[in-house]
Amino acid sequence: MNIGDVSTRCGLPAKTIRYYEDIGLVTPARGENGYRSFREQDLHKLSFLGRARTLGFTIEDCRTLMALYEDETRASADVKKVARDHLRKIEDKIADLEAMRDTLTHLVDACAGDNRPDCPILKDLGQDLAG
Amino acid sequence: MNIGDVSTRCGLPAKTIRYYEDIGLVTPARGENGYRSFREQDLHKLSFLGRARTLGFTIEDCRTLMALYEDETRASADVKKVARDHLRKIEDKIADLEAMRDTLTHLVDACAGDNRPDCPILKDLGQDLAG
DNA sequence: CTTGACCTTCCCCTGACTGGAACCCTTATC
DNA sequence: GATAAGGGTTCCAGTCAGGGGAAGGTCAAG
Structure with a gap:
Protein backbone atom coordinates (compact mmCIF):
# COMPACT_ATOMS: atom_id res chain seq x y z
CA MET A 1 0.00 0.00 0.00
CA ASN A 2 1.28 3.45 -0.90
CA ILE A 3 0.88 6.43 1.34
CA GLY A 4 -2.10 7.80 -0.57
CA ASP A 5 -4.14 4.64 -0.03
CA VAL A 6 -3.24 4.59 3.63
CA SER A 7 -4.19 8.23 3.89
CA THR A 8 -7.68 7.67 2.53
CA ARG A 9 -8.17 4.49 4.54
CA CYS A 10 -7.05 5.83 7.93
CA GLY A 11 -8.18 9.40 7.39
CA LEU A 12 -4.82 10.99 8.14
CA PRO A 13 -3.14 13.37 5.68
CA ALA A 14 -0.06 11.97 3.96
CA LYS A 15 1.97 14.74 5.56
CA THR A 16 0.92 13.56 8.97
CA ILE A 17 1.82 9.97 8.20
CA ARG A 18 5.29 11.01 7.04
CA TYR A 19 5.65 13.06 10.18
CA TYR A 20 4.67 10.08 12.32
CA GLU A 21 7.37 8.05 10.61
CA ASP A 22 9.82 10.88 11.19
CA ILE A 23 9.25 10.80 14.92
CA GLY A 24 9.26 7.03 15.05
CA LEU A 25 5.59 6.24 15.61
CA VAL A 26 5.43 4.01 12.54
CA THR A 27 8.16 2.38 10.47
CA PRO A 28 6.76 1.34 7.10
CA ALA A 29 8.91 -0.76 4.76
CA ARG A 30 10.26 0.72 1.55
CA GLY A 31 9.79 -0.51 -2.00
CA GLU A 32 12.59 -0.61 -4.56
CA ASN A 33 11.48 2.74 -5.91
CA GLY A 34 11.90 4.34 -2.51
CA TYR A 35 8.17 4.57 -1.90
CA ARG A 36 6.85 3.73 1.55
CA SER A 37 5.16 0.35 1.54
CA PHE A 38 2.55 -0.01 4.29
CA ARG A 39 1.22 -3.28 5.63
CA GLU A 40 -2.14 -3.79 7.28
CA GLN A 41 -0.37 -3.64 10.60
CA ASP A 42 0.92 -0.14 9.84
CA LEU A 43 -2.53 0.96 8.80
CA HIS A 44 -3.91 -0.34 12.06
CA LYS A 45 -1.29 1.54 14.03
CA LEU A 46 -2.08 4.72 12.18
CA SER A 47 -5.79 4.31 12.84
CA PHE A 48 -4.98 3.85 16.51
CA LEU A 49 -2.94 7.04 16.46
CA GLY A 50 -5.62 8.95 14.61
CA ARG A 51 -8.24 7.89 17.12
CA ALA A 52 -6.01 8.76 20.05
CA ARG A 53 -5.30 12.18 18.56
CA THR A 54 -8.99 12.94 18.06
CA LEU A 55 -9.39 12.23 21.77
CA GLY A 56 -6.80 14.93 22.31
CA PHE A 57 -3.90 12.81 23.53
CA THR A 58 -0.52 14.37 22.89
CA ILE A 59 1.97 12.67 20.63
CA GLU A 60 3.94 11.57 23.67
CA ASP A 61 0.79 10.10 25.18
CA CYS A 62 0.21 8.31 21.90
CA ARG A 63 3.69 6.88 22.04
CA THR A 64 3.04 5.58 25.55
CA LEU A 65 -0.39 4.22 24.67
CA MET A 66 0.97 2.49 21.61
CA ALA A 67 3.69 0.85 23.64
CA LEU A 68 1.11 -0.35 26.14
CA TYR A 69 -1.12 -1.51 23.32
CA GLU A 70 1.65 -3.69 21.97
CA ASP A 71 2.71 -4.97 25.36
CA GLU A 72 0.63 -8.03 26.11
CA THR A 73 1.76 -8.01 29.73
CA ARG A 74 0.64 -4.43 30.40
CA MET B 1 10.09 53.00 34.19
CA ASN B 2 12.30 50.07 33.29
CA ILE B 3 10.94 46.83 31.94
CA GLY B 4 11.17 45.08 35.30
CA ASP B 5 8.91 47.58 37.01
CA VAL B 6 6.43 47.41 34.17
CA SER B 7 6.51 43.65 34.35
CA THR B 8 5.57 43.54 38.03
CA ARG B 9 2.96 46.26 37.62
CA CYS B 10 1.14 44.84 34.63
CA GLY B 11 1.78 41.18 35.41
CA LEU B 12 3.36 40.32 32.07
CA PRO B 13 6.82 38.71 31.88
CA ALA B 14 9.56 40.97 30.56
CA LYS B 15 10.03 38.56 27.68
CA THR B 16 6.44 39.03 26.66
CA ILE B 17 6.72 42.80 26.81
CA ARG B 18 9.79 42.73 24.57
CA TYR B 19 7.91 40.45 22.23
CA TYR B 20 4.98 42.87 22.11
CA GLU B 21 7.36 45.63 21.18
CA ASP B 22 8.87 43.40 18.52
CA ILE B 23 5.53 42.89 16.84
CA GLY B 24 4.58 46.53 17.20
CA LEU B 25 1.95 46.40 19.93
CA VAL B 26 3.84 48.88 22.11
CA THR B 27 6.61 51.31 21.29
CA PRO B 28 8.35 52.41 24.47
CA ALA B 29 10.91 55.19 24.34
CA ARG B 30 14.60 54.48 24.92
CA GLY B 31 16.92 55.95 27.48
CA GLU B 32 20.49 57.00 26.73
CA ASN B 33 21.76 53.68 27.99
CA GLY B 34 19.59 51.81 25.52
CA TYR B 35 17.10 50.70 28.14
CA ARG B 36 13.41 50.77 27.30
CA SER B 37 11.73 53.66 29.08
CA PHE B 38 8.02 53.08 29.65
CA ARG B 39 5.46 55.78 30.35
CA GLU B 40 2.17 55.31 32.18
CA GLN B 41 0.48 55.19 28.82
CA ASP B 42 2.60 52.19 27.79
CA LEU B 43 1.79 50.45 31.04
CA HIS B 44 -1.89 51.01 30.43
CA LYS B 45 -1.61 49.55 26.95
CA LEU B 46 0.18 46.51 28.27
CA SER B 47 -2.48 46.00 30.93
CA PHE B 48 -5.09 46.19 28.21
CA LEU B 49 -3.22 43.58 26.21
CA GLY B 50 -2.79 41.33 29.22
CA ARG B 51 -6.48 41.48 30.00
CA ALA B 52 -7.42 40.80 26.39
CA ARG B 53 -5.05 37.84 26.28
CA THR B 54 -6.51 36.31 29.44
CA LEU B 55 -9.87 36.50 27.70
CA GLY B 56 -8.31 34.41 24.95
CA PHE B 57 -8.17 37.00 22.19
CA THR B 58 -5.45 36.33 19.65
CA ILE B 59 -2.65 38.81 19.17
CA GLU B 60 -4.26 39.95 15.94
CA ASP B 61 -7.53 40.48 17.77
CA CYS B 62 -5.61 42.46 20.36
CA ARG B 63 -4.15 44.61 17.64
CA THR B 64 -7.62 45.30 16.30
CA LEU B 65 -9.11 45.94 19.73
CA MET B 66 -6.28 48.28 20.62
CA ALA B 67 -6.81 50.26 17.43
CA LEU B 68 -10.51 50.54 18.23
CA TYR B 69 -9.70 51.47 21.80
CA GLU B 70 -7.61 54.37 20.59
CA ASP B 71 -10.04 55.45 17.92
CA GLU B 72 -12.47 57.85 19.53
CA THR B 73 -14.75 57.65 16.50
CA ARG B 74 -15.11 53.87 16.59
C1' DC C 1 6.35 10.50 -25.86
C1' DT C 2 3.95 13.07 -23.05
C1' DT C 3 0.71 14.12 -19.60
C1' DG C 4 -0.89 13.96 -15.09
C1' DA C 5 -1.09 11.86 -10.79
C1' DC C 6 1.53 10.14 -7.41
C1' DC C 7 5.69 9.75 -4.62
C1' DT C 8 10.29 11.53 -2.48
C1' DT C 9 13.11 14.89 0.45
C1' DC C 10 13.91 19.43 2.02
C1' DC C 11 13.16 23.66 4.23
C1' DC C 12 10.38 27.30 6.05
C1' DC C 13 6.01 28.75 8.47
C1' DT C 14 2.47 28.76 12.08
C1' DG C 15 1.15 31.30 17.65
C1' DA C 16 2.67 33.22 21.37
C1' DC C 17 5.78 33.03 23.61
C1' DT C 18 10.05 30.71 26.67
C1' DG C 19 14.95 29.52 27.65
C1' DG C 20 19.44 30.52 27.31
C1' DA C 21 23.89 32.56 25.73
C1' DA C 22 26.78 36.50 25.44
C1' DC C 23 27.29 40.88 26.59
C1' DC C 24 26.41 45.88 28.62
C1' DC C 25 24.87 49.06 32.63
C1' DT C 26 24.07 50.38 37.40
C1' DT C 27 24.51 50.25 42.19
C1' DA C 28 26.52 48.79 46.48
C1' DT C 29 30.24 47.13 49.00
C1' DC C 30 35.02 46.48 50.19
C1' DG D 1 39.34 51.28 41.91
C1' DA D 2 37.89 46.38 41.77
C1' DT D 3 34.22 43.44 42.06
C1' DA D 4 29.89 41.17 42.46
C1' DA D 5 24.89 41.15 42.18
C1' DG D 6 21.20 42.24 39.80
C1' DG D 7 19.30 44.78 36.39
C1' DG D 8 19.13 45.52 31.22
C1' DT D 9 20.21 44.42 25.85
C1' DT D 10 20.28 41.45 21.50
C1' DC D 11 19.94 37.24 19.08
C1' DC D 12 19.21 32.28 18.31
C1' DA D 13 16.79 28.09 19.08
C1' DG D 14 12.96 25.50 20.73
C1' DT D 15 8.10 24.53 21.76
C1' DC D 16 3.47 21.45 19.39
C1' DA D 17 1.76 19.02 15.61
C1' DG D 18 1.88 19.34 11.63
C1' DG D 19 0.96 22.55 6.79
C1' DG D 20 2.69 24.75 2.38
C1' DG D 21 5.24 24.50 -1.30
C1' DA D 22 9.53 23.76 -4.21
C1' DA D 23 12.42 20.59 -6.84
C1' DG D 24 12.67 16.39 -8.56
C1' DG D 25 11.87 10.98 -9.26
C1' DT D 26 8.22 7.31 -10.70
C1' DC D 27 4.31 5.19 -12.72
C1' DA D 28 0.13 4.22 -15.60
C1' DA D 29 -2.66 5.71 -19.47
C1' DG D 30 -3.34 7.57 -23.98
Missing part, protein backbone atom coordinates in the same frame (compact mmCIF):
# COMPACT_ATOMS: atom_id res chain seq x y z
CA ALA A 75 -1.39 -3.49 33.44
CA SER A 76 -4.62 -1.71 32.59
CA ALA A 77 -3.84 0.58 35.51
CA ASP A 78 -1.05 2.14 33.46
CA VAL A 79 -3.37 2.86 30.59
CA LYS A 80 -5.99 4.23 32.92
CA LYS A 81 -3.48 6.59 34.50
CA VAL A 82 -2.52 8.10 31.15
CA ALA A 83 -6.17 8.52 30.24
CA ARG A 84 -7.15 9.99 33.58
CA ASP A 85 -4.29 12.48 33.58
CA HIS A 86 -5.31 13.56 30.14
CA LEU A 87 -8.93 13.79 31.18
CA ARG A 88 -7.98 16.07 34.02
CA LYS A 89 -6.13 18.39 31.67
CA ILE A 90 -9.14 18.52 29.40
CA GLU A 91 -11.40 19.37 32.31
CA ASP A 92 -9.03 22.16 33.33
CA LYS A 93 -9.05 23.53 29.82
CA ILE A 94 -12.83 23.41 29.71
CA ALA A 95 -13.01 25.31 32.98
CA ASP A 96 -10.64 27.99 31.64
CA LEU A 97 -12.63 28.35 28.46
CA GLU A 98 -15.91 28.49 30.33
CA ALA A 99 -14.59 31.33 32.45
CA MET A 100 -13.66 33.21 29.29
CA ARG A 101 -16.99 32.38 27.73
CA ASP A 102 -18.94 33.67 30.73
CA THR A 103 -17.05 36.94 30.90
CA LEU A 104 -17.28 37.45 27.16
CA THR A 105 -20.96 36.65 27.11
CA HIS A 106 -21.62 39.31 29.73
CA LEU A 107 -19.56 41.86 27.86
CA VAL A 108 -21.08 41.11 24.48
CA ASP A 109 -24.56 41.29 25.93
CA ALA A 110 -23.77 44.61 27.53
CA CYS A 111 -22.47 46.14 24.30
CA ALA A 112 -24.98 48.07 22.23
CA GLY A 113 -23.28 47.19 18.98
CA ASP A 114 -24.30 50.39 17.27
CA ASN A 115 -22.32 53.15 15.61
CA ARG A 116 -21.55 55.03 18.80
CA PRO A 117 -18.09 54.70 20.37
CA ASP A 118 -19.25 53.89 23.89
CA CYS A 119 -18.41 50.25 24.58
CA PRO A 120 -18.38 48.19 27.79
CA ILE A 121 -16.06 45.65 26.23
CA LEU A 122 -13.31 48.20 25.72
CA LYS A 123 -14.14 49.70 29.08
CA ASP A 124 -13.46 46.35 30.73
CA LEU A 125 -10.23 45.78 28.84
CA GLY A 126 -8.97 49.25 29.60
CA GLN A 127 -9.65 49.04 33.28
CA ASP A 128 -6.67 49.50 35.58
CA LEU A 129 -5.60 46.33 37.31
CA ALA A 130 -6.20 47.90 40.69
CA GLY A 131 -9.79 48.81 39.82
CA ALA B 75 -18.47 52.14 16.35
CA SER B 76 -19.14 49.77 19.25
CA ALA B 77 -20.55 47.39 16.64
CA ASP B 78 -17.02 46.77 15.39
CA VAL B 79 -15.81 45.87 18.87
CA LYS B 80 -18.81 43.67 19.44
CA LYS B 81 -18.18 41.79 16.22
CA VAL B 82 -14.61 40.94 17.22
CA ALA B 83 -15.78 39.80 20.63
CA ARG B 84 -18.68 37.77 19.30
CA ASP B 85 -16.54 36.00 16.70
CA HIS B 86 -14.08 35.14 19.39
CA LEU B 87 -16.86 33.96 21.68
CA ARG B 88 -18.11 31.64 18.98
CA LYS B 89 -14.67 30.10 18.59
CA ILE B 90 -14.46 29.55 22.31
CA GLU B 91 -17.83 27.87 22.33
CA ASP B 92 -16.74 25.59 19.51
CA LYS B 93 -13.60 24.67 21.41
CA ILE B 94 -15.60 23.92 24.51
CA ALA B 95 -17.90 21.66 22.53
CA ASP B 96 -14.92 19.78 21.10
CA LEU B 97 -13.37 19.35 24.50
CA GLU B 98 -16.63 18.24 26.03
CA ALA B 99 -16.96 15.54 23.41
CA MET B 100 -13.48 14.33 24.28
CA ARG B 101 -14.24 14.54 27.96
CA ASP B 102 -17.43 12.51 27.62
CA THR B 103 -15.78 9.75 25.64
CA LEU B 104 -12.77 9.67 27.93
CA THR B 105 -14.93 9.61 31.02
CA HIS B 106 -16.78 6.57 29.72
CA LEU B 107 -13.58 4.80 28.84
CA VAL B 108 -11.86 5.60 32.13
CA ASP B 109 -14.91 4.45 34.08
CA ALA B 110 -15.00 1.22 32.11
CA CYS B 111 -11.34 0.43 32.76
CA ALA B 112 -10.61 -1.77 35.75
CA GLY B 113 -7.24 -0.12 36.37
CA ASP B 114 -5.71 -3.25 37.82
CA ASN B 115 -2.66 -5.27 36.86
CA ARG B 116 -4.38 -7.30 34.17
CA PRO B 117 -3.84 -6.37 30.53
CA ASP B 118 -7.48 -6.27 29.50
CA CYS B 119 -8.40 -2.65 28.86
CA PRO B 120 -11.44 -1.04 27.21
CA ILE B 121 -9.48 2.13 26.53
CA LEU B 122 -7.00 0.36 24.32
CA LYS B 123 -9.81 -1.70 22.85
CA ASP B 124 -11.53 1.50 21.76
CA LEU B 125 -8.39 3.03 20.32
CA GLY B 126 -7.51 -0.14 18.46
CA GLN B 127 -10.90 -0.51 16.88
CA ASP B 128 -11.01 -0.54 13.09
CA LEU B 129 -12.54 2.55 11.61
CA ALA B 130 -15.26 0.51 9.95
CA GLY B 131 -16.27 -1.03 13.29
Whole structure:
Protein backbone atom coordinates (compact mmCIF):
# COMPACT_ATOMS: atom_id res chain seq x y z
CA MET A 1 0.00 0.00 0.00
CA ASN A 2 1.28 3.45 -0.90
CA ILE A 3 0.88 6.43 1.34
CA GLY A 4 -2.10 7.80 -0.57
CA ASP A 5 -4.14 4.64 -0.03
CA VAL A 6 -3.24 4.59 3.63
CA SER A 7 -4.19 8.23 3.89
CA THR A 8 -7.68 7.67 2.53
CA ARG A 9 -8.17 4.49 4.54
CA CYS A 10 -7.05 5.83 7.93
CA GLY A 11 -8.18 9.40 7.39
CA LEU A 12 -4.82 10.99 8.14
CA PRO A 13 -3.14 13.37 5.68
CA ALA A 14 -0.06 11.97 3.96
CA LYS A 15 1.97 14.74 5.56
CA THR A 16 0.92 13.56 8.97
CA ILE A 17 1.82 9.97 8.20
CA ARG A 18 5.29 11.01 7.04
CA TYR A 19 5.65 13.06 10.18
CA TYR A 20 4.67 10.08 12.32
CA GLU A 21 7.37 8.05 10.61
CA ASP A 22 9.82 10.88 11.19
CA ILE A 23 9.25 10.80 14.92
CA GLY A 24 9.26 7.03 15.05
CA LEU A 25 5.59 6.24 15.61
CA VAL A 26 5.43 4.01 12.54
CA THR A 27 8.16 2.38 10.47
CA PRO A 28 6.76 1.34 7.10
CA ALA A 29 8.91 -0.76 4.76
CA ARG A 30 10.26 0.72 1.55
CA GLY A 31 9.79 -0.51 -2.00
CA GLU A 32 12.59 -0.61 -4.56
CA ASN A 33 11.48 2.74 -5.91
CA GLY A 34 11.90 4.34 -2.51
CA TYR A 35 8.17 4.57 -1.90
CA ARG A 36 6.85 3.73 1.55
CA SER A 37 5.16 0.35 1.54
CA PHE A 38 2.55 -0.01 4.29
CA ARG A 39 1.22 -3.28 5.63
CA GLU A 40 -2.14 -3.79 7.28
CA GLN A 41 -0.37 -3.64 10.60
CA ASP A 42 0.92 -0.14 9.84
CA LEU A 43 -2.53 0.96 8.80
CA HIS A 44 -3.91 -0.34 12.06
CA LYS A 45 -1.29 1.54 14.03
CA LEU A 46 -2.08 4.72 12.18
CA SER A 47 -5.79 4.31 12.84
CA PHE A 48 -4.98 3.85 16.51
CA LEU A 49 -2.94 7.04 16.46
CA GLY A 50 -5.62 8.95 14.61
CA ARG A 51 -8.24 7.89 17.12
CA ALA A 52 -6.01 8.76 20.05
CA ARG A 53 -5.30 12.18 18.56
CA THR A 54 -8.99 12.94 18.06
CA LEU A 55 -9.39 12.23 21.77
CA GLY A 56 -6.80 14.93 22.31
CA PHE A 57 -3.90 12.81 23.53
CA THR A 58 -0.52 14.37 22.89
CA ILE A 59 1.97 12.67 20.63
CA GLU A 60 3.94 11.57 23.67
CA ASP A 61 0.79 10.10 25.18
CA CYS A 62 0.21 8.31 21.90
CA ARG A 63 3.69 6.88 22.04
CA THR A 64 3.04 5.58 25.55
CA LEU A 65 -0.39 4.22 24.67
CA MET A 66 0.97 2.49 21.61
CA ALA A 67 3.69 0.85 23.64
CA LEU A 68 1.11 -0.35 26.14
CA TYR A 69 -1.12 -1.51 23.32
CA GLU A 70 1.65 -3.69 21.97
CA ASP A 71 2.71 -4.97 25.36
CA GLU A 72 0.63 -8.03 26.11
CA THR A 73 1.76 -8.01 29.73
CA ARG A 74 0.64 -4.43 30.40
CA ALA A 75 -1.39 -3.49 33.44
CA SER A 76 -4.62 -1.71 32.59
CA ALA A 77 -3.84 0.58 35.51
CA ASP A 78 -1.05 2.14 33.46
CA VAL A 79 -3.37 2.86 30.59
CA LYS A 80 -5.99 4.23 32.92
CA LYS A 81 -3.48 6.59 34.50
CA VAL A 82 -2.52 8.10 31.15
CA ALA A 83 -6.17 8.52 30.24
CA ARG A 84 -7.15 9.99 33.58
CA ASP A 85 -4.29 12.48 33.58
CA HIS A 86 -5.31 13.56 30.14
CA LEU A 87 -8.93 13.79 31.18
CA ARG A 88 -7.98 16.07 34.02
CA LYS A 89 -6.13 18.39 31.67
CA ILE A 90 -9.14 18.52 29.40
CA GLU A 91 -11.40 19.37 32.31
CA ASP A 92 -9.03 22.16 33.33
CA LYS A 93 -9.05 23.53 29.82
CA ILE A 94 -12.83 23.41 29.71
CA ALA A 95 -13.01 25.31 32.98
CA ASP A 96 -10.64 27.99 31.64
CA LEU A 97 -12.63 28.35 28.46
CA GLU A 98 -15.91 28.49 30.33
CA ALA A 99 -14.59 31.33 32.45
CA MET A 100 -13.66 33.21 29.29
CA ARG A 101 -16.99 32.38 27.73
CA ASP A 102 -18.94 33.67 30.73
CA THR A 103 -17.05 36.94 30.90
CA LEU A 104 -17.28 37.45 27.16
CA THR A 105 -20.96 36.65 27.11
CA HIS A 106 -21.62 39.31 29.73
CA LEU A 107 -19.56 41.86 27.86
CA VAL A 108 -21.08 41.11 24.48
CA ASP A 109 -24.56 41.29 25.93
CA ALA A 110 -23.77 44.61 27.53
CA CYS A 111 -22.47 46.14 24.30
CA ALA A 112 -24.98 48.07 22.23
CA GLY A 113 -23.28 47.19 18.98
CA ASP A 114 -24.30 50.39 17.27
CA ASN A 115 -22.32 53.15 15.61
CA ARG A 116 -21.55 55.03 18.80
CA PRO A 117 -18.09 54.70 20.37
CA ASP A 118 -19.25 53.89 23.89
CA CYS A 119 -18.41 50.25 24.58
CA PRO A 120 -18.38 48.19 27.79
CA ILE A 121 -16.06 45.65 26.23
CA LEU A 122 -13.31 48.20 25.72
CA LYS A 123 -14.14 49.70 29.08
CA ASP A 124 -13.46 46.35 30.73
CA LEU A 125 -10.23 45.78 28.84
CA GLY A 126 -8.97 49.25 29.60
CA GLN A 127 -9.65 49.04 33.28
CA ASP A 128 -6.67 49.50 35.58
CA LEU A 129 -5.60 46.33 37.31
CA ALA A 130 -6.20 47.90 40.69
CA GLY A 131 -9.79 48.81 39.82
CA MET B 1 10.09 53.00 34.19
CA ASN B 2 12.30 50.07 33.29
CA ILE B 3 10.94 46.83 31.94
CA GLY B 4 11.17 45.08 35.30
CA ASP B 5 8.91 47.58 37.01
CA VAL B 6 6.43 47.41 34.17
CA SER B 7 6.51 43.65 34.35
CA THR B 8 5.57 43.54 38.03
CA ARG B 9 2.96 46.26 37.62
CA CYS B 10 1.14 44.84 34.63
CA GLY B 11 1.78 41.18 35.41
CA LEU B 12 3.36 40.32 32.07
CA PRO B 13 6.82 38.71 31.88
CA ALA B 14 9.56 40.97 30.56
CA LYS B 15 10.03 38.56 27.68
CA THR B 16 6.44 39.03 26.66
CA ILE B 17 6.72 42.80 26.81
CA ARG B 18 9.79 42.73 24.57
CA TYR B 19 7.91 40.45 22.23
CA TYR B 20 4.98 42.87 22.11
CA GLU B 21 7.36 45.63 21.18
CA ASP B 22 8.87 43.40 18.52
CA ILE B 23 5.53 42.89 16.84
CA GLY B 24 4.58 46.53 17.20
CA LEU B 25 1.95 46.40 19.93
CA VAL B 26 3.84 48.88 22.11
CA THR B 27 6.61 51.31 21.29
CA PRO B 28 8.35 52.41 24.47
CA ALA B 29 10.91 55.19 24.34
CA ARG B 30 14.60 54.48 24.92
CA GLY B 31 16.92 55.95 27.48
CA GLU B 32 20.49 57.00 26.73
CA ASN B 33 21.76 53.68 27.99
CA GLY B 34 19.59 51.81 25.52
CA TYR B 35 17.10 50.70 28.14
CA ARG B 36 13.41 50.77 27.30
CA SER B 37 11.73 53.66 29.08
CA PHE B 38 8.02 53.08 29.65
CA ARG B 39 5.46 55.78 30.35
CA GLU B 40 2.17 55.31 32.18
CA GLN B 41 0.48 55.19 28.82
CA ASP B 42 2.60 52.19 27.79
CA LEU B 43 1.79 50.45 31.04
CA HIS B 44 -1.89 51.01 30.43
CA LYS B 45 -1.61 49.55 26.95
CA LEU B 46 0.18 46.51 28.27
CA SER B 47 -2.48 46.00 30.93
CA PHE B 48 -5.09 46.19 28.21
CA LEU B 49 -3.22 43.58 26.21
CA GLY B 50 -2.79 41.33 29.22
CA ARG B 51 -6.48 41.48 30.00
CA ALA B 52 -7.42 40.80 26.39
CA ARG B 53 -5.05 37.84 26.28
CA THR B 54 -6.51 36.31 29.44
CA LEU B 55 -9.87 36.50 27.70
CA GLY B 56 -8.31 34.41 24.95
CA PHE B 57 -8.17 37.00 22.19
CA THR B 58 -5.45 36.33 19.65
CA ILE B 59 -2.65 38.81 19.17
CA GLU B 60 -4.26 39.95 15.94
CA ASP B 61 -7.53 40.48 17.77
CA CYS B 62 -5.61 42.46 20.36
CA ARG B 63 -4.15 44.61 17.64
CA THR B 64 -7.62 45.30 16.30
CA LEU B 65 -9.11 45.94 19.73
CA MET B 66 -6.28 48.28 20.62
CA ALA B 67 -6.81 50.26 17.43
CA LEU B 68 -10.51 50.54 18.23
CA TYR B 69 -9.70 51.47 21.80
CA GLU B 70 -7.61 54.37 20.59
CA ASP B 71 -10.04 55.45 17.92
CA GLU B 72 -12.47 57.85 19.53
CA THR B 73 -14.75 57.65 16.50
CA ARG B 74 -15.11 53.87 16.59
CA ALA B 75 -18.47 52.14 16.35
CA SER B 76 -19.14 49.77 19.25
CA ALA B 77 -20.55 47.39 16.64
CA ASP B 78 -17.02 46.77 15.39
CA VAL B 79 -15.81 45.87 18.87
CA LYS B 80 -18.81 43.67 19.44
CA LYS B 81 -18.18 41.79 16.22
CA VAL B 82 -14.61 40.94 17.22
CA ALA B 83 -15.78 39.80 20.63
CA ARG B 84 -18.68 37.77 19.30
CA ASP B 85 -16.54 36.00 16.70
CA HIS B 86 -14.08 35.14 19.39
CA LEU B 87 -16.86 33.96 21.68
CA ARG B 88 -18.11 31.64 18.98
CA LYS B 89 -14.67 30.10 18.59
CA ILE B 90 -14.46 29.55 22.31
CA GLU B 91 -17.83 27.87 22.33
CA ASP B 92 -16.74 25.59 19.51
CA LYS B 93 -13.60 24.67 21.41
CA ILE B 94 -15.60 23.92 24.51
CA ALA B 95 -17.90 21.66 22.53
CA ASP B 96 -14.92 19.78 21.10
CA LEU B 97 -13.37 19.35 24.50
CA GLU B 98 -16.63 18.24 26.03
CA ALA B 99 -16.96 15.54 23.41
CA MET B 100 -13.48 14.33 24.28
CA ARG B 101 -14.24 14.54 27.96
CA ASP B 102 -17.43 12.51 27.62
CA THR B 103 -15.78 9.75 25.64
CA LEU B 104 -12.77 9.67 27.93
CA THR B 105 -14.93 9.61 31.02
CA HIS B 106 -16.78 6.57 29.72
CA LEU B 107 -13.58 4.80 28.84
CA VAL B 108 -11.86 5.60 32.13
CA ASP B 109 -14.91 4.45 34.08
CA ALA B 110 -15.00 1.22 32.11
CA CYS B 111 -11.34 0.43 32.76
CA ALA B 112 -10.61 -1.77 35.75
CA GLY B 113 -7.24 -0.12 36.37
CA ASP B 114 -5.71 -3.25 37.82
CA ASN B 115 -2.66 -5.27 36.86
CA ARG B 116 -4.38 -7.30 34.17
CA PRO B 117 -3.84 -6.37 30.53
CA ASP B 118 -7.48 -6.27 29.50
CA CYS B 119 -8.40 -2.65 28.86
CA PRO B 120 -11.44 -1.04 27.21
CA ILE B 121 -9.48 2.13 26.53
CA LEU B 122 -7.00 0.36 24.32
CA LYS B 123 -9.81 -1.70 22.85
CA ASP B 124 -11.53 1.50 21.76
CA LEU B 125 -8.39 3.03 20.32
CA GLY B 126 -7.51 -0.14 18.46
CA GLN B 127 -10.90 -0.51 16.88
CA ASP B 128 -11.01 -0.54 13.09
CA LEU B 129 -12.54 2.55 11.61
CA ALA B 130 -15.26 0.51 9.95
CA GLY B 131 -16.27 -1.03 13.29
C1' DC C 1 6.35 10.50 -25.86
C1' DT C 2 3.95 13.07 -23.05
C1' DT C 3 0.71 14.12 -19.60
C1' DG C 4 -0.89 13.96 -15.09
C1' DA C 5 -1.09 11.86 -10.79
C1' DC C 6 1.53 10.14 -7.41
C1' DC C 7 5.69 9.75 -4.62
C1' DT C 8 10.29 11.53 -2.48
C1' DT C 9 13.11 14.89 0.45
C1' DC C 10 13.91 19.43 2.02
C1' DC C 11 13.16 23.66 4.23
C1' DC C 12 10.38 27.30 6.05
C1' DC C 13 6.01 28.75 8.47
C1' DT C 14 2.47 28.76 12.08
C1' DG C 15 1.15 31.30 17.65
C1' DA C 16 2.67 33.22 21.37
C1' DC C 17 5.78 33.03 23.61
C1' DT C 18 10.05 30.71 26.67
C1' DG C 19 14.95 29.52 27.65
C1' DG C 20 19.44 30.52 27.31
C1' DA C 21 23.89 32.56 25.73
C1' DA C 22 26.78 36.50 25.44
C1' DC C 23 27.29 40.88 26.59
C1' DC C 24 26.41 45.88 28.62
C1' DC C 25 24.87 49.06 32.63
C1' DT C 26 24.07 50.38 37.40
C1' DT C 27 24.51 50.25 42.19
C1' DA C 28 26.52 48.79 46.48
C1' DT C 29 30.24 47.13 49.00
C1' DC C 30 35.02 46.48 50.19
C1' DG D 1 39.34 51.28 41.91
C1' DA D 2 37.89 46.38 41.77
C1' DT D 3 34.22 43.44 42.06
C1' DA D 4 29.89 41.17 42.46
C1' DA D 5 24.89 41.15 42.18
C1' DG D 6 21.20 42.24 39.80
C1' DG D 7 19.30 44.78 36.39
C1' DG D 8 19.13 45.52 31.22
C1' DT D 9 20.21 44.42 25.85
C1' DT D 10 20.28 41.45 21.50
C1' DC D 11 19.94 37.24 19.08
C1' DC D 12 19.21 32.28 18.31
C1' DA D 13 16.79 28.09 19.08
C1' DG D 14 12.96 25.50 20.73
C1' DT D 15 8.10 24.53 21.76
C1' DC D 16 3.47 21.45 19.39
C1' DA D 17 1.76 19.02 15.61
C1' DG D 18 1.88 19.34 11.63
C1' DG D 19 0.96 22.55 6.79
C1' DG D 20 2.69 24.75 2.38
C1' DG D 21 5.24 24.50 -1.30
C1' DA D 22 9.53 23.76 -4.21
C1' DA D 23 12.42 20.59 -6.84
C1' DG D 24 12.67 16.39 -8.56
C1' DG D 25 11.87 10.98 -9.26
C1' DT D 26 8.22 7.31 -10.70
C1' DC D 27 4.31 5.19 -12.72
C1' DA D 28 0.13 4.22 -15.60
C1' DA D 29 -2.66 5.71 -19.47
C1' DG D 30 -3.34 7.57 -23.98
